[in-house]
Amino acid sequence: MKLAFESREVLEFRQQQIKRQLDAALYLLEGFLYKSPCMRGYHLAHRSGGKRVTKYVRKRLVPQARAMVQNRQRVEQLLSQLSEVNWRLLQLPPED
Numbered sequence: 001m002k003l004a005f006e007s008r009e010v011l012e013f014r015q016q017q018i019k020r021q022l023d024a025a026l027y028l029l030e031g032f033l034y035k036s037p038c039m040r041g042y043h044l045a046h047r048s049g050g051k052r053v054t055k056y057v058r059k060r061l062v063p064q065a066r067a068m069v070q071n072r073q074r075v076e077q078l079l080s081q082l083s084e085v086n087w088r089l090l091q092l093p094p095e096d
Contacts, residue, residue, distance in 0.1 A: 011089050018082045025075050029068040033057065044069070 006014075031046030042057040044065060057065045 006088065008089065008092055008095070011085055011092070015082065015085045015089070018078055018085065022075060022078050022082070025071045025078065027068060028071040028075060029065060030072055031069065033062065033066055033069055 029044060031044050033042050033044055035042045041059060042062050042065070043054045044057050045052055045054045047053070
């Protein structure tokens with residue numbers, strides 16, 4: 001996202017928008033879902049302490065878990081956008 005010469009008010013408004021979107025996306029799971037051909041169900045895998053950790057996900061919970069994993073990806077995008085807006089705010093002259 002490219003921001004060019006916005007005013008402080010515009011940047012602060014964008015900052016608040018991103019914070020609201022982040023708050024809404026915090027229902028998340030870290031990792032990725034997969035289904036191995038040799039296994040019956042789905043698993044959630046992620047790294048913890050340098051080791052891969054997998055957890056079984058019940059079939060009825062797969063759509064919910066998938067949405068939560070997607071929220072994690074969305075949070076990463078939003079944090080990047082928020083960082084850019086915050087950087088732009090830091091570069092503005094101080095308010096009097």
